[in-house]
Amino acid sequence: MKTSSKPSVAVIKFASCDGCQLQFLNAEDELLALAQLVDLAYFPEARSREVRGPYDVTFVEGSVSTPDDARRIVGVRAATRWLVSIGACATSGGIQALRNWANIEDYKRIVYPSPEFISTLSTSTPIAEHVRVDFELWGCPIDKDQLLTVVRSLISGAAPVLPGHALCLECKRRGLTCVSVAAAQPCLGPITRTGCGAVCPSVGRGCYGCFGPVDDPNMNAFAELLERQGLSRDECVRRLRLMNGYLRPMRDTSDAIENRPVTKH
Numbered sequence: 482m483k484t485s486s487k488p489s490v491a492v493i494k495f496a497s498c499d500g501c502q503l504q505f506l507n508a509e510d511e512l513l514a515l516a517q518l519v520d521l522a523y524f525p526e527a528r529s530r531e532v533r534g535p536y537d538v539t540f541v542e543g544s545v546s547t548p549d550d551a552r553r554i555v556g557v558r559a560a561t562r563w564l565v566s567i568g569a570c571a572t573s574g575g576i577q578a579l580r581n582w583a584n585i586e587d588y589k590r591i592v593y594p595s596p597e598f599i600s601t602l603s604t605s606t607p608i609a610e611h612v613r614v615d616f617e618l619w620g621c622p623i624d625k626d627q628l629l630t631v632v633r634s635l636i637s638g639a640a641p642v643l644p645g646h647a648l649c650l651e652c653k654r655r656g657l658t659c660v661s662v663a664a665a666q667p668c669l670g671p672i673t674r675t676g677c678g679a680v681c682p683s684v685g686r687g688c689y690g691c692f693g694p695v696d697d698p699n700m701n702a703f704a705e706l707l708e709r710q711g712l713s714r715d716e717c718v719r720r721l722r723l724m725n726g727y728l729r730p731m732r733d734t735s736d737a738i739e740n741r742p743v744t745k746h
């Protein structure tokens with residue numbers, strides 16, 4: 482129930498590591514100003530007070546991985562005006578979606594001494610596959626500044642807008658040496674959306690795609706580039722599936738590479 486005239490905000494967790502929620506707490510310099518603008522009504526990671534919904538804005542971290550998750554997300558949607566999914570887990574199913582290509586019973590048997598007590602779904606899926614999502618915030622973890630932009634937009638009644646272009650543009654802006662061109666390192670930058678400030682290329686490492694695909698990725702050309710750089714079929718598949726592999730562009734391309742007939746020379 483609402484107890485303040487300020488917009489109420491909830492932060493809710495599904496299957497995840499909590500890293501995206503921690504970005505709220507990492508916004509130390511802005512947190513007090515934010516607290517003046519919104520009522521943090523439900524955020525168990527940060528405070529013990531729990532005001533019941535409905536809320537104005539609900540941030541959802543994590544993927545839907547259990548039958549209970551699948552039921553709970555319907556209630557979360559019904560109890561909020563805006564629902565924002567945050568992070569790779571919530572927007573794509575996350576790293577745990579690697580199990581979508583495997584047999585969940587094998588995992589249960591290998592990992593747990595008493596697998597009969599484990600209640601889980603055979604897939605890990607994004608929030609948008611279950612309920613309507615108003616906005617998706619990408620990254621593993623999400624970027625603090627993008628998070629604050631979204632909060633400010635929503636509480637002022639504006640639709641949030643974040644860039645959907647490729648990370649390569651950020652590299653160019655920062656004057657970074659391209660690790661793909663200069664060192665023939667596989668880098669997912671050409672198909673990954675900007676938002677992190679090109680963290681990995683700035684330390685001489687290829688991007689592994691944690692911010693998800695750009696709006697219109699050229700997957701075929703990118704897959705050819707990976708193969709030209711000497712990656713085997715299995716390595717290409719692993720690169721494309723690692724962080725956001727269950728999303729359509731990554732999924733379709735990695736499946737196509739995996740299922741392609743082997744050419745004998």
Ligand code: SF4
Pocket residue numbers: 497498499500501502542543567568569570571575620621622623
């Ligand atoms: S997206 Fe990454 S940082 Fe965020 S909850 Fe999932 S694993 Fe953690």
Ligand code: SF4
Pocket residue numbers: 648649650652653658659660661662668669670671682687688
């Ligand atoms: S390092 Fe990666 S992200 Fe940067 S320009 Fe090269 S390919 Fe693009």
Ligand code: SF4
Pocket residue numbers: 621648673677678679680681682687688689690691692
């Ligand atoms: S460079 Fe790529 S992998 Fe590294 S933080 Fe940015 S989006 Fe994530």
